[in-house]
Amino acid sequence: MTRRVRLIVLAVGGAGLAALLVAACFCLPGFxxxxxxxxxxxxxASLARHTANTIASVNFDxxxxxxxGEMSILFASVLGTVVLLRQTRDEHRAEPEPEEVAxxxxxxxxxxxxxxxxTGLYVIAHGQLSPGGGFQGGVVVATALHLLYLGADYRALExxxxxGSYEAGDALAxxxxxxxxxxxxxxxTAVLANFLPxxxxxxxxxxxxxxxxxxxxxxxxxxxxxxxxxxxxxxxVEIEKGDGK
Amino acid sequence: xxVLPYLVAAWVFLVGCYGLATSRNLIHAVGCLAVCQSATYVxxxxxxxxxxxxxxxxxxxxxxxRPVVDPVVQALALTDVVVGAxxxxxxxxxxxQISKRHGTVDPDELSELRG
Numbered sequence: 001m002t003r004r005v006r007l008i009v010l011a012v013g014g015a016g017l018a019a020l021l022v023a024a025c026f027c028l029p030g031f032x033x034x035x036x037x038x039x040x041x042x043x044x045a046s047l048a049r050h051t052a053n054t055i056a057s058v059n060f061d062x063x064x065x066x067x068x069g070e071m072s073i074l075f076a077s078v079l080g081t082v083v084l085l086r087q088t089r090d091e092h093r094a095e096p097e098p099e100e101v102a103x104x105x106x107x108x109x110x111x112x113x114x115x116x117x118x119t120g121l122y123v124i125a126h127g128q129l130s131p132g133g134g135f136q137g138g139v140v141v142a143t144a145l146h147l148l149y150l151g152a153d154y155r156a157l158e159x160x161x162x163x164g165s166y167e168a169g170d171a172l173a174x175x176x177x178x179x180x181x182x183x184x185x186x187x188x189t190a191v192l193a194n195f196l197p198x199x200x201x202x203x204x205x206x207x208x209x210x211x212x213x214x215x216x217x218x219x220x221x222x223x224x225x226x227x228x229x230x231x232x233x234x235x236x237v238e239i240e241k242g243d244g245k
Numbered sequence: 246x247x248v249l250p251y252l253v254a255a256w257v258f259l260v261g262c263y264g265l266a267t268s269r270n271l272i273h274a275v276g277c278l279a280v281c282q283s284a285t286y287v288x289x290x291x292x293x294x295x296x297x298x299x300x301x302x303x304x305x306x307x308x309x310x311r312p313v314v315d316p317v318v319q320a321l322a323l324t325d326v327v328v329g330a331x332x333x334x335x336x337x338x339x340x341x342q343i344s345k346r347h348g349t350v351d352p353d354e355l356s357e358l359r360g
Contacts, residue, residue, distance in 0.1 A: 033295070046303075
């Protein structure tokens with residue numbers, strides 16, 4: 001198929017799809033309408049379970065099983081990336097050269113690094129109270145560590161980021177989520193059901209298992225992102241073609 | 246116009262599809278897939294919006310004092326973001342390997358098999 005024919009086929013298919021999508025848009029309930037039956041029920045259930053952040057309640061209590069699947073996708077994709085980006089037989093590792101960093105960049109990165117890590121941990125810890133949670137906070141923590149790469153150099157980053165222990169942390173956090181889920185079954189409710197007392201509304205200990213599952217996800221996401229970025233950085237900085245075993 | 250946000254989602258999706266089909270660079274194609282995915286964020290958030298609504302977080306909001314947007318689609322959008330980011334990571338890793346093995350990232354030149 002030449003490019004021209006391909007474009008014509010695409011245009012025909014795209015026009016058909018566009019017509020269907022536009023027709024579907026006009027059948028959807030109006031934007032900003034008041035009828036949200038599921039939303040209303042979820043809010044009620046979340047308040048009954050003493051969880052201030054309704055989204056955390058959906059993710060880690062009412063539909064914690066979905067989050068298990070989500071976590072498995074994250075875990076599997078990290079595994080896939082690690083396998084795809086490993087060092088092959090015809091490649092060798094080159095020692096990365098230290099680079100000069102402009103002084104303001106270095107100062108800024110080193111000042112912001114602890115603040116960013118702390119912010120990420122705060123977001124994870126307050127997942128059941130304020131907007132945010134394990135997924136968001138984990139990404140903040142993991143990317144904050146990489147400020148060291150910008151501010152200092154690759155060797156400094158490697159010192160605070162032993163990839164092996166982050167890989168183990170990723171697996172441990174994933175197992176912790178599962179164990180917490182099974183603990184519900186052992187406690188006599190159901191897998192991934194809330195079995196702890198709900199606590200006082202709007203305090204750190206509220207929500208039963210929500211903060212615990214949230215922390216497990218936070219740890220998993222942080223470790224997963226660190227491992228992912230480490231693999232890509234390895235490819236960019238260290239691994240080179242050619243035989244130099 | 247009350248359907249405009251939905252139409253924006255459809256438009257973003259179609260633009261992403263066009264980019265995917267006409268792409269001559271696999272990294273560009275992965276970017277286009279991310280554009281397609283952003284259409285689903287727009288659609289989800291548009292479906293869940295409620296006039297005058299605020300975030301469904303009750304740490305500093307008295308329950309019942311204000312309408313809140315639909316938390317179900319917000320949770321779905323969160324799932325969407327996570328899955329999108331991880332799929333992008335795996336695809337980029339694949340592109341890296343393709344570029345190493347075949348020396349090209351143009352999908353049109355990747356027609357032959359190689360062991």
